[in-house]
Amino acid sequence: MDSKPPEEDEVMDQFMDKFRTQKYKGAFNEDNWEEEFEKIPMFMKKAPGEIDPEKAPELACLQSMLYDSDRSPEEQAKSYKEEGNDYFKEKDYKKAIAAYTEGIKKNVQDAELNAVLYTNRAAAHFYIDNYRSSLNDAIAARKQKPDHLKAVIRGALCFMEIKKYSDAVRWCDEGLKISPTEKKLLETRAKADKLHRAADRDARKMRQVEKKKQAEKDSLLRAIKDRGIKILEQSKKSEDEEDEDEGQTSGPLHSGLSSSENVTGAQVFLDENGRLHWPVLFFYPEHSQTDFISAFHEDSRFIDHLNEMFSQDLPPWDTDRKYSAHSLEVFFEDETSQSFYQVDPESTLLQVLQHSRFWVKAGTPSFLVFVQQSPFYKKYFSDKKLHRIC
Structure with missing residues (x-):
């Protein structure tokens, strides 16, 4: 077998001596070998995202091939x-x-x-x-x-x-x-x-519930219309509009009724006997106070409610003890004519609601209560149109 020339042996010896004394740059070590392996496509555990050709030339090459x-x-x-x-x-x-x-x-x-x-x-x-x-x-x-x-x-x-x-x-x-x-x-x-x-069963039940609600709503609206009660969706109308609508319901009737639920938490309803129950507000301007009756039966008299409210437990704001059922006068306001109408306390709620100048606002009939002929009463009505006894 041919032997290598002496020159080649000498060159190899010199290379090996240098290899033993100089450390290989970029070599793996105990600290970074896993990280370095991750850079080699064959050993990658996850596919990389965006590939930068300068940082990962091997991957860029593979991508180009693919x-x-x-x-x-x-x-x-x-x-x-x-x-x-x-x-x-x-x-x-x-x-x-x-x-x-x-x-x-x-x-x-x-x-x-x-x-x-x-x-x-x-x-x-x-x-x-x-x-x-x-x-x-x-x-x-x-x-x-x-x-x-x-x-x-x-x-x-x-x-x-x-x-x-x-x-x-x-x-x-x-x-x-x-x-x-x-x-x-x-x-x-x-x-x-x-x-x-x-889902079909629930939808059928829902339709039945909605159908029942609609029937009740229709009966309620029909009962109000048959009684000649006028409903205002808004709190105020012009005289021309009021004259046109007098004697019939005004605006979206049900919308005018539904708004009461937002204001008072109650709404007019029809009982099993076909009679209406209304949410009613009483205002006491002298003391900036209110009373709320959630279900005022249309056949109930005003005097009956006043007796109940001012018979035994008097309100704490009535410090002078002036408020008693028979010393009070009740009014409603006709905003279209800026007039006030006195209510006969012996009247029923239905009789008042059927008055030609009464409009139910926001679904809730409202009334003002004063101590008759008190100083506040006289001052309050001194510059207003007042119509005695409804």
């Missing part, structure tokens, strides 16, 4: 699909969606590949609660391949999440024609059918 424009659209779409699958396995669903989207953009003629890309993207959307987007992708996948079972399953699950149970049942039935023993479809269909029946 998505080179010289490769066919089908090949590029498959590469994006695989990339998306890698992200999906890592549960990085947003990056998976981005990868699948790039694959879809290639507009390949392979219906199977397109169906897979759409279905995979639907799955990624599903896991970040984008149920509408997931459903749209499942529909798109089936347009590519109507019998794509995974797309059918994903669409059915999306319909369940958005509570469209009848559609979920329909998709399950279509999927079971493709695969009659598919466990996921059988389970989903059973659950969807049960929820669909429950």
Whole structure:
């Protein structure tokens, strides 16, 4: 066997001597070997995000090889699909969606590949609660391949999440024609059918409740109209408008009644005997106080309520003890004419509400109460139009 020339042996000896004395730059050590391995594509545990060619030239090279424009659209779409699958396995669903989207953009003629890309993207959307987007992708996948079972399953699950149970049942039935023993479809269909029946039952109950409410509302409005009681939606109208509407209900009748619930927490209602009960407000201007009667029966007299309110426990604000049932006068205001009408305490509420100048405002009849001929009473009415006894 030929031996090496002496010169080569001498050069090799010199190299080995230098190798023993100088440390290799960039070599792995106990502290950084895992970090360095992560930079090598073969040993990477996770796919990287944005690739900087200067920092990761090996990866940039691989990316160029995978998505080179010289490769066919089908090949590029498959590469994006695989990339998306890698992200999906890592549960990085947003990056998976981005990868699948790039694959879809290639507009390949392979219906199977397109169906897979759409279905995979639907799955990624599903896991970040984008149920509408997931459903749209499942529909798109089936347009590519109507019998794509995974797309059918994903669409059915999306319909369940958005509570469209009848559609979920329909998709399950279509999927079971493709695969009659598919466990996921059988389970989903059973659950969807049960929820669909429950939703239908609840909807029927709700319709019955609404129907009953509407019937009660119609009866209430008819009772008010038959009595000739006038309702104002707003607190004030012009005289021209009032003259036009006199003798009939004004504005959206029910809207005018409903507003009382916001003001007082109560609303006029019709009892089992066909009689009206009204929420009523009493104002005491001299003391800036109010009383509220939540259900003033239309056949009750004013004097009966005054006796109950001022018989034994007098209000704490009446320090002079001036307020007693027979020393009080009750008025209502006609805002359209800026006039006040005195109420006969022996009158019933219905008789007053039927007065030609009385309008129910905000669904709640209201009255002003004064101590008769008191100094405050005289001053208050000194510059106002006053009509005695209603």
